[in-house]
Amino acid sequence: MSFLDSAAAGFALVAHWESVFYLAMGVLVGVIAGAVPGVSATMAVALALPFTFALEPIYGILLLLGVYKGGIFGGSIPAILIKTPGTPASSATTLDGYPMAERGEAGRALGMALYASCIADLISNLSLILLAGWLASFALSFGPPEFFTLILFSLTIIAGVSGESLVKGLIAAASGLLLATVGLDLVYGTDRFSFGDPNLMGGLNFIAVLIGLFALPEIIDFVFRPKEEHHQARQLGGRWATLADVRRCLRSIIRGSFIGVFLGAIPGIGGAPAAFLSYAEAQRNSPNRDNFGKGEIEGVAAAEAGNNGVCGATLIPLLSLGIPGDVITAIIIGAFMIHGLQPGPMLFVTHAHMVYALFMGLILSSFLLFAIGSVAIRAFRFVADVPKSLLAPSVLVLCVFGTYAVNNTIFDVAVMFAMGWLGYLMRVLKIPAAPFLIGFILGPLLENSFRQAMLMSGGSPEIFVRGPITWTFWALTALALYLIVARLRQSWRAET
Amino acid sequence: MSAPRTDFWIGVGVVALGSALALVAVPEGVVSPRNVRIAVLSPAFWPNILAWVVALMGLVLALQSLRPAKTPDEPHEAAGAMPRHGLLRLLALGVGSIAFCAFATKLGLVWASMIAFAVVLLLTGTSYRIAAVVVAILLPLALYAFFAHVAAVPIPQGIFVRLP
Structure with a gap:
């Protein structure tokens, strides 16, 4: 199928009212979830996933991408109005957004956040379209040894999602990799930790693990510490962001978008560092640098451009190589698999029309984000007032139904509860959950490519250094490890 | 309990868990056929390696927590404010x-x-x-x-x- 044929087939797939409807639904749900303090974009995507089972793959995945994008923007609303970032990526937005809100310019700050988010999102999506296909065509020549070294390299993203303690992140990742070995062995068909129980032979269900780890600990924590939080939301004020404001901040928005694209394409970095780097660069280059931190609109624009620039770019490694760029895209990989699609270079061959449909849907999502975001800004007051005492049991019921719906078995619900308690224990012990999930998802890919490569070579490890691609990934892994060790040594020196 | 002390006990617990997995759970829970010619292809190879990695990381965490800290120990937030019931x-x-x-x-x-x-x-x-x-x-x-x-x-x- 030629490029034009694939693009036409993709357009035919996406040019339905259902595509627009589910994408808009996703953006709406994401903006609302992102705006509710205590509901992260990750949790929103995890909870939305079971609702996509009944949908066509294209609609389901568009819905989840909408939740992802909406969730990242939605996080900026409480960041500006109540100084509580809805998502970690919105932390930089509070620096200037809240001071603006304090002096009665919340509407102007939110308007700028929306403009910057949509422009950055569009640039990020266009970068995805330009780069993903090229990278996938390159990755088509990959065999198991190349994939093994690639996945090994992508595991270094754990350093980026480990939070305060890298060692704890590594413990979590190794535990996730270990949990992924439960089930029948793929080469010999023998039992691994399933102890003859048919429920365990297929391995632990990804969604049960995911929802348990990311949604339940919030509820358990609320039961332990039931405290309603009443936030004092600032008034929107009479001033709105004008085109003149956008023109003045455009340089920072575009710079921030490309910073987001660059950092988003590298697995494991995520939105928060991109937002802070974009903010710092805007401050360094701005004639109003002295106003940064005191309510400078350019600061809001730069932070939001940085974190939204990441959204499309995290899909570059996902679609072209089949590896997640962050935790949310790790969940989206699961969504692809549930719908019978395997992200990676072969997706561009076997389901090229689907990939182009996603590209078109993503472009559309930038415009939908603008439309829905404009309304959401005005409706935030109702969202912020959702009492946590009602939210927590509601999320619990959603978790139960969503998990049950995957395989129609209560066993999965039990796994979800078990994972929820494990996630809560990890939270109490300050062990990050994200590396656990990434290990759980990448584990089977890593082991399978390793064993396939060893089968090919008859047990000779030389296959892992068979060509320039494997050498490149080994070098990148070594570089990433060097940087991790350097960071560790730096933090040790600072502490002792 | 101070954060380094908590980390020490977490490390000890993780070492115990990793060792138990490698020494008990893997031999008991993973069935390996006798005709596996290449050791790295054995179904037990990967779980074994990972269990030892878990134990090793636990050891690193425990040893890391024994280093003298520049700043005084801060109590864990969770321990500070235990809610009633x-x-x-x-x-x-x-x-x-x-x-x-x-x-x-x-x-x-x-x-x-x-x-x-x-x-x-x-x-x-x-x-x-x-x-x-x-x-x-x-x-x-x-x-x-x-x-x-x-x-x-x-x-x-x-x-x-x-x-x-």
């Missing part, structure tokens, strides 16, 4: 989640979810009682309607009251 509520939630899994199929997922909603509300309390009752009834019913009638998922109806 917090552990009791957690225990009740734990028992509730086991009971849910045990009886959800017999009761029906919708009714069991309504009860679970009520239990969480009882444990946490709310000042929005009317809204709570409405949500507790309508949310499981709405989810049932979606999953059973739109997504064609056979939601367990239970043996007492059946829904259309």
Whole structure:
């Protein structure tokens, strides 16, 4: 199928009212979830996933991408109005957004956040379209040894999602990799930790693990510490962001978008560092640098451009190589698999029309984000007032139904509860959950490519250094490890 | 308990867990055929390596926590503010989640979810009682309607009251 044929087939797939409807639904749900303090974009995507089972793959995945994008923007609303970032990526937005809100310019700050988010999102999506296909065509020549070294390299993203303690992140990742070995062995068909129980032979269900780890600990924590939080939301004020404001901040928005694209394409970095780097660069280059931190609109624009620039770019490694760029895209990989699609270079061959449909849907999502975001800004007051005492049991019921719906078995619900308690224990012990999930998802890919490569070579490890691609990934892994060790040594020196 | 001291005990626990996995769980829980010619292809190879990595990382964490710190130890936030009856509520939630899994199929997922909603509300309390009752009834019913009638998922109806 030629490029034009694939693009036409993709357009035919996406040019339905259902595509627009589910994408808009996703953006709406994401903006609302992102705006509710205590509901992260990750949790929103995890909870939305079971609702996509009944949908066509294209609609389901568009819905989840909408939740992802909406969730990242939605996080900026409480960041500006109540100084509580809805998502970690919105932390930089509070620096200037809240001071603006304090002096009665919340509407102007939110308007700028929306403009910057949509422009950055569009640039990020266009970068995805330009780069993903090229990278996938390159990755088509990959065999198991190349994939093994690639996945090994992508595991270094754990350093980026480990939070305060890298060692704890590594413990979590190794535990996730270990949990992924439960089930029948793929080469010999023998039992691994399933102890003859048919429920365990297929391995632990990804969604049960995911929802348990990311949604339940919030509820358990609320039961332990039931405290309603009443936030004092600032008034929107009479001033709105004008085109003149956008023109003045455009340089920072575009710079921030490309910073987001660059950092988003590298697995494991995520939105928060991109937002802070974009903010710092805007401050360094701005004639109003002295106003940064005191309510400078350019600061809001730069932070939001940085974190939204990441959204499309995290899909570059996902679609072209089949590896997640962050935790949310790790969940989206699961969504692809549930719908019978395997992200990676072969997706561009076997389901090229689907990939182009996603590209078109993503472009559309930038415009939908603008439309829905404009309304959401005005409706935030109702969202912020959702009492946590009602939210927590509601999320619990959603978790139960969503998990049950995957395989129609209560066993999965039990796994979800078990994972929820494990996630809560990890939270109490300050062990990050994200590396656990990434290990759980990448584990089977890593082991399978390793064993396939060893089968090919008859047990000779030389296959892992068979060509320039494997050498490149080994070098990148070594570089990433060097940087991790350097960071560790730096933090040790600072502490002792 | 101070953060380094907690980390020391976490490290010790992780070493114990990793060792137990490598020495007991892998030999007992992973079936390896006798005719495996290449050791790295054995079904037990990967779990073994990972179990030892877990133990090793636990050791690193424990040793790391023994280093003298420049700043004085800060107490863990969680330990500082133990809410009243917090552990009791957690225990009740734990028992509730086991009971849910045990009886959800017999009761029906919708009714069991309504009860679970009520239990969480009882444990946490709310000042929005009317809204709570409405949500507790309508949310499981709405989810049932979606999953059973739109997504064609056979939601367990239970043996007492059946829904259309």
